[in-house]
Structures are given as structure tokens and as C-alpha cells.
Amino acid sequence: MNIYSYEIKSQLRTYIIWSVSILVVFLIFMSGLYHVFMDSRADVEKAYSGFPPAFSAAFGIVIEQIFTYGGFFQFIYTYIAIIGAIMAAAVAISAFSREKRSKCVDFLLTKPVGRGAIFTAKLLAGLTMLAVTNILFVAVSILVHNGSGQDAAQLDRAVWASCALFFMQLVFLSIGALYATFAKKVRSVPGIATALGFAGFILSALYSLLREDAIRFISPLTYFQPYAVFSTGGFETRYAVTAAAVAVACIGLSYVKYCKYDVPAL
Amino acid sequence: MSAVIETKNLTKSYGRTRGVADVSLAVEEGEIFGFIGPNGAGKSTTIRTLLSLIHKTSGEARIFGLDCEADKVKILKDVGYLPSEVFYYDNMRAVDLFKYSASFYKKDCSKKIGELASLLQLDLHKKIEDMSLGNKKKVGIIQGLLHSPRLIILDEPTSGLDPLMQKTFFDLIKKENARGATVLFSSHILSEVQRICDRVAIIKDGRIVSVQKINELQQSAYKAVSFTARAGADLRGFAVPGAQNLEISGQSAGFIFKGDVNALLTELGRYPLVNVDITEPTLEEIFMHYYSE
Numbered sequence: 001m002n003i004y005s006y007e008i009k010s011q012l013r014t015y016i017i018w019s020v021s022i023l024v025v026f027l028i029f030m031s032g033l034y035h036v037f038m039d040s041r042a043d044v045e046k047a048y049s050g051f052p053p054a055f056s057a058a059f060g061i062v063i064e065q066i067f068t069y070g071g072f073f074q075f076i077y078t079y080i081a082i083i084g085a086i087m088a089a090a091v092a093i094s095a096f097s098r099e100k101r102s103k104c105v106d107f108l109l110t111k112p113v114g115r116g117a118i119f120t121a122k123l124l125a126g127l128t129m130l131a132v133t134n135i136l137f138v139a140v141s142i143l144v145h146n147g148s149g150q151d152a153a154q155l156d157r158a159v160w161a162s163c164a165l166f167f168m169q170l171v172f173l174s175i176g177a178l179y180a181t182f183a184k185k186v187r188s189v190p191g192i193a194t195a196l197g198f199a200g201f202i203l204s205a206l207y208s209l210l211r212e213d214a215i216r217f218i219s220p221l222t223y224f225q226p227y228a229v230f231s232t233g234g235f236e237t238r239y240a241v242t243a244a245a246v247a248v249a250c251i252g253l254s255y256v257k258y259c260k261y262d263v264p265a266l
Numbered sequence: 267m268s269a270v271i272e273t274k275n276l277t278k279s280y281g282r283t284r285g286v287a288d289v290s291l292a293v294e295e296g297e298i299f300g301f302i303g304p305n306g307a308g309k310s311t312t313i314r315t316l317l318s319l320i321h322k323t324s325g326e327a328r329i330f331g332l333d334c335e336a337d338k339v340k341i342l343k344d345v346g347y348l349p350s351e352v353f354y355y356d357n358m359r360a361v362d363l364f365k366y367s368a369s370f371y372k373k374d375c376s377k378k379i380g381e382l383a384s385l386l387q388l389d390l391h392k393k394i395e396d397m398s399l400g401n402k403k404k405v406g407i408i409q410g411l412l413h414s415p416r417l418i419i420l421d422e423p424t425s426g427l428d429p430l431m432q433k434t435f436f437d438l439i440k441k442e443n444a445r446g447a448t449v450l451f452s453s454h455i456l457s458e459v460q461r462i463c464d465r466v467a468i469i470k471d472g473r474i475v476s477v478q479k480i481n482e483l484q485q486s487a488y489k490a491v492s493f494t495a496r497a498g499a500d501l502r503g504f505a506v507p508g509a510q511n512l513e514i515s516g517q518s519a520g521f522i523f524k525g526d527v528n529a530l531l532t533e534l535g536r537y538p539l540v541n542v543d544i545t546e547p548t549l550e551e552i553f554m555h556y557y558s559e
Contacts, residue, residue, distance in 0.1 A: 110317050110347045111370040260321070
């Protein structure tokens with residue numbers, strides 16, 4: 001419990017900044033910009049017709065969808081997801097490399113607590129932080145949905161679609177944990193997390209351009225698409241399974257590495 | 267007496283690189299046991315294997331009769347460790363580190379923290395990263411002792427401490443020892459091991475070359491002898507049993523000596539001396555003794 005609470009306490013300030021950023025960006029775009037966007041449909045379509053198709057695809061614009069609530073949600077999610085991915089990776093890298101960065105691995109690993117228990121406490125701390133953010137995200141999503149005059153019968157879909165962020169963050173949390181446990185040195189948590197987040201964005205943009213399934217399998221930002229929930233009621237099973245497999249594999253490998261590695265002398 | 271630390275043929279290798287090989291040791295309850303060798307000899311590797319920071323390749327390592335890897339958590343409840351390099355969390359004050367450290371032992375350590383901080387004159391409310399090396403070392407000492415462990419493992423503990431603080435530290439370790447704690451004291455400085463330890467193990471190239479009582483080590487050790495005679499004295503005839511590596515340069519001579527000191531003094535007495543130095547051997551000279559055997 002002490003490692004768990006210390007981890008949360010250590011990350012609290014940056015964690016709040018990340019969470020507020022996600023919620024504010026979502027709120028501004030979905031409750032503010034959405035209505036303006038819908039009201040200016042003709043102008044937007046005119047402007048859009050001048051864009052090269054590849055450009056629109058790379059930025060997540062699907063003109064056939066974007067003038068629906070689910071389509072606009074998907075468009076905004078593309079960007080929320082980048083912030084969420086960077087946040088989740090940062091939470092994991094920060095937690096699992098904390099002692100490595102401070103050169104105090106000896107301190108923690110010579111306390112009467114097993115390495116498995118330390119790993120679990122850090123993982124639970126990360127999961128707790130992401131869970132709280134996503135509970136708030138879902139709550140805000142419900143408020144926005146209700147406030148935007150959408151059909152109340154579609155609320156369950158809006159809630160489930162909002163969970164895309166949490167599931168995607170779990171994947172990035174596991175990738176971050178893998179990086180932090182295997183890297184010999186971790187110099188900058190935000191730097192590495194941002195690199196991972198943008199790598200995810202580039203892969204998702206590549207998928208949007210090429211529409212190749214093979215690319216989507218290696219593009220974690222596209223595993224959970226909110227639009228799929230709005231249109232079909234659920235996420236696409238094969239990508240959800242891929243996401244679960246990636247997350248379990250990364251966490252499993254990280255756990256084994258954390259428990260087995262020889263701590264080098266300084 | 268029973269062995270608090272016991273290793274049998276403990277071996278740690280890093281692929282082709284040597285770590286330690288066939289280290290067999292028994293540190294008895296209540297003793298202060300020195301572990302000495304030059305840098306890179308395998309002291310830290312042995313200690314890190316005992317603490318399960320690294321995993322042994324083969325052999326056995328037991329503390330309190332328990333297996334160092336399988337029973338690590340149980341063992342570490344009663345072990346205090348001071349690493350050679352002291353680093354702690356960024357942005358943490360000493361008092362916060364001690365509270366965090368104490369939280370692992372599930373007992374109230376606040377009184378002991380206060381006593382140790384007062385003895386070592388440490389400002390508990392200062393951030394550790396802003397402290398000097400000596401003060402960081404004090405933080406390490408306190409976090410290693412705050413739970414009154416049964417076994418204290420010290421890896422090069424005095425680097426960074428000024429001579430006065432070293433004395434305070436040695437007094438503290440003796441006090442902990444008097445309380446009943448067993449101490450494993452690793453160092454490459456012979457004089458500090460001589461100052462505090464009951465027995466000593468000498469490690470060289472990853473292998474234990476000798477385990478001796480400190481007084482035996484001193485008796486068996488070589489002395490470094492040098493002298494200068496008055497002008498005109500012919501030193502070419504100087505010879506005494508037990509002298510090695512004799513080098514004569516003009517009116518001066520130097521050699522390493524192990525043998526009857528009376529015979530040495532008699533031989534020296536045959537020359538009109540200006541100066542004589544008979545000094546404790548350096549650690550390297552001690553090792554020469556073991557190389558030659």
C-alpha cells in the first residue's frame with residue numbers, strides 16, 4: 001500500500017494536468033465546437049472539397065461521418081486519444097522507471113517486499129489513475145451527450161464509445177511499462193511518452209491513408225474506434241482481442257523482467 | 267554461535283565476465299566481519315547477491331539460515347543496507363525518505379530516526395538532492411539503521427564522511443553491534459577494517475583468498491621498511507631473512523619485510539642510520555603477500 005500511495009502522490013501534479021487537459025479539450029470541442037460545426041456544414045463541406053483526400057484522411061476527417069454526433073466524436077477522439085496515449089505511457093514510464101531514474105533501485109529492492117508486489121503496486125497505481133480519469137471522462141461524455149440534444153436511447157452507446165479512451169490507454173500503459181522495465185536508462189519521461197504517443201498517431205494516420213488491416217493491427221490508437229460503437233453498438237472484436245493480447249503480453253514480459261533482472265551496481 | 271551469513275561456493279558470472287567464484291563464508295552472530303579487497307575484486311557482487319539484487323549463478327547463500335532468494339522478504343525485515351553510492355528519490359526531504367523507509371518495517375521508527383539524526387547532525391527537513399556527499403551518506407546510514415536490524419551490511423560506508431564523522435560512525439556501528447547486530451563491513455581501506463572488525467575475509471579476483479582474525483592478519487602481514495644511512499656507508503651487504511624486493515639506491519634502501527623484527531633491527535643497527543621508516547603495509551602490499559603464496 002505504501003508503494004501504491006507513494007506512486008500516486010509522486011505523479012499527482014502531472015496526472016491532474018493530463019486529466020484536466022483531456023476533459024477540457026473534449027468539453028470544448030464536443031459541447032462548444034460541435035454545434036458551430038454542424039451549423040456551418042455547407043461552408044465546411046466547401047472547404048473540405050478543396051483538401052487533398054490524403055490530407056483529410058491523415059487528420060482523421062471522414063466527411064461521410066463527421067456531420068453525425070458519432071462521427072464528430074470519432075474526429076475529436078483522434079486527438080483526445082493522442083493526449084490519452086501520451087498520458088498513459090507517461091504514467092507507466094514514470095512509475096516503472098522511478099527508481100532507475102533516481103538511481104535508487106537498491107533502496108527499494110532491499111526493503112522487505114517482493115519484486116512482484118512492487119510491480120503490482122505500481123501497476124495498480126497506474127490503473128487507478130487511468131480509471132479515475134476515465135470515470136470523469138465518461139461522466140463528462142454523458143453530460144455532453146445529454147446537453148447536445150441527442151437521442152437518450154443512444155446514451156449507452158455514447159458511454160461505451162467513451163470507454164475507447166480507457167481501453168486504448170491500457171494498451172499504452174502496458175507499452176510504457178515494457179519500455180520502462182527493459183530500457184537501461186530512462187532520461188526523460190515526457191520525452192519518451194510523447195515519442196510513443198506520436199508514433200501511435202503516425203501509425204493511425206498511415207492506416208487512415210492506406211486502409212490496410214495489417215497496419216491497423218500495429219496501430220494501437222485505432223484498436224478502439226468510438227464510431228464503431230455509435231454505428232454498430234460495439235468495438236470490433238478482432239482489434240479488441242489484439243489490444244488485449246498486446247496489453248497482456250507487454251505487462252507479462254515487464255513483470256518477468258522486473259522480477260528477474262540483475263540490478264547493476266552504480 | 268550460529269552463522270548469520272553463510273555462503274557455499276557462491277558463484278556469479280556475467281557470461282564471460284567474472285563476478286565472484288566459489289565464495290564460501292560464514293559470518294557469525296554478533297561479530298563485525300570485514301570484507302576487504304581492491305575495487306572490482308567482487309565485494310559488491312557478493313553483497314548484492316546476498317541481498318538478491320542480483321541472482322546467483324550457482325552455489326548457496328543463506329542469511330539467518332534462510333535462502334537469500336526464496337526467503338528474501340523475510341530476511342530483509344531484519345537487514346539494514348548501506349550501499350556504496352547513495353542516491354534517493356528526487357525532490358524528497360530526508361524526513362520523508364525515512365518515513366517511507368520506515369513504512370516497510372511496520373514498526374514505529376521515529377524515536378530511532380530522531381536519535382540518529384541528532385547523533386549524525388543531519389537536517390531532516392533538507393532536500394536530499396541539495397545535500398553534500400557526506401550528508402547524503404548520513405541519510406544512507408540512518409535509513410539503513412532506523413529499524414534496528416539484526417544484520418547490518420555496509421558497502422564502502424565511509425567515503426564522503428570527514429574524519430570526525432567517521433569516528434562517530436564507527437562508534438555508532440560498535441553500539442549497534444553491542445545491541446546485538448551482526449555487521450558485514452566491506453571496504454578497500456585496510457585501516458578502517460582493522461579499526462572495527464573482529465575477522466576479515468580478503469577477496470581477490472572474485473575469490474576469497476583468506477579469512478583471518480584481524481590480529482592474525484596484522485601479525486602475518488608484511489611491513490614496508492625503508493632507511494637512509496650516512497654518506498660513505500656501504501649498503502650492498504645488507505641482508506636479513508624475510509626481506510623481499512630489496513632496492514638499494516645510493517645511501518637509501520627499501521624492501522618488504524616479514525619475519526623476526528629483532529633480526530631486522532639488529533641488521534639495521536649495523537649501519538650509521540639517518541632515518542628509518544617501518545610502516546603498515548598498504549592493501550596492495552597485503553595482496554602481494556597473498557600473490558606470493
